[in-house]
Amino acid sequence: MQLLKKCAGLRIACNTIPQSSPAMNIHHFTSLLCVLALGACTTPPNPExxxxxxxxxxxxxxxxxxxxxxxxxxxxxxxxxxxxxxxxxxxxxxxxxxxxxxxxxxxxxxxxxxxxxxxxxxxxxxxxxxxxxxxxxxxxxxxxxxxxxxxxxxxxxxxxxxxxxxxxxxxxxxxx
Known part of the structure; x- marks a missing residue:
């Protein structure tokens, strides 16, 4: 079964993975990288x-x-x-x-x-x-x-x- 999860506005398809498996750790790591990459692409506004x-x-x-x-x-x-x-x-x-x-x-x-x-x-x-x-x-x-x-x-x-x-x-x- 496929779940669609959102990662900062992007839809990423992934298989349902048991919470304790090594694949879940890789999935969390990949999701974190996705969020960090998208955050790095934005320019923060000048605070002044x-x-x-x-x-x-x-x-x-x-x-x-x-x-x-x-x-x-x-x-x-x-x-x-x-x-x-x-x-x-x-x-x-x-x-x-x-x-x-x-x-x-x-x-x-x-x-x-x-x-x-x-x-x-x-x-x-x-x-x-x-x-x-x-x-x-x-x-x-x-x-x-x-x-x-x-x-x-x-x-x-x-x-x-x-x-x-x-x-x-x-x-x-x-x-x-």
Whole structure:
């Protein structure tokens, strides 16, 4: 008589074997190897990176940004402060992309411009948030990823010209 046993989602056929026989020991050993092999094939998630977080913005703010112009202080700044600037600032990554203020964010790096107003497809900020390219790390590397709503708002903001006010209104607070 055959029994079907599951080994981590795979069905393995085996004959019914008496519990005390040497064949049962081999069967247990084989089953254990199967489970260990399957476990070794999976990559554990980075404990610091969460898949997708909650929207930082309220549903009203999301609706306003989707149906009207995207405003930096109301729609973009809260997302960048909550999910980006903790790593992308002058202190955490000296010489790399900083989102602390407009001047820092609009400069170009070795790989191109961080933000190209009017062209989200050419902006590293937009590309790195949702990249399908294997060699590009999807941002943020630590913390909650942007939601589809937040990504759409960020993309629309860049497409609309990436208006970023000077002074305090345009300076991001580093939240840790």
């Amino acid at each position: 990176t969460k898949p997708m977080g909650e929207n930082v913005l309220s549903q009203d703010a999301i609706h306003a940004a989707k149906t009207g112009p995207v405003e930096f202080t109301a729609h973009v700044k809260p997302v960048l402060e909550a999910k980006c600037v903790m790593c992308h600032n002058r202190k955490a990554l000296p010489g790399h992309m900083s989102l602390e203020n407009r001047t820092e964010a609009m400069r170009s790096g070795a790989l191109g411009a961080y933000i190209v107003p009017g062209h989200p497809e050419s902006s590293l900020l937009v590309a790195n948030v949702k990249s399908a390219h294997q060699k590009v790390s999807v941002m943020p590397a630590v913390g909650e990823r942007l939601t589809p709503d937040e990504y759409a708002i960020l993309t629309k903001w860049v497409k609309e010209g990436a208006q970023w006010p000077a002074g305090t209104a345009g300076t991001l607070k580093i939240i840790r």
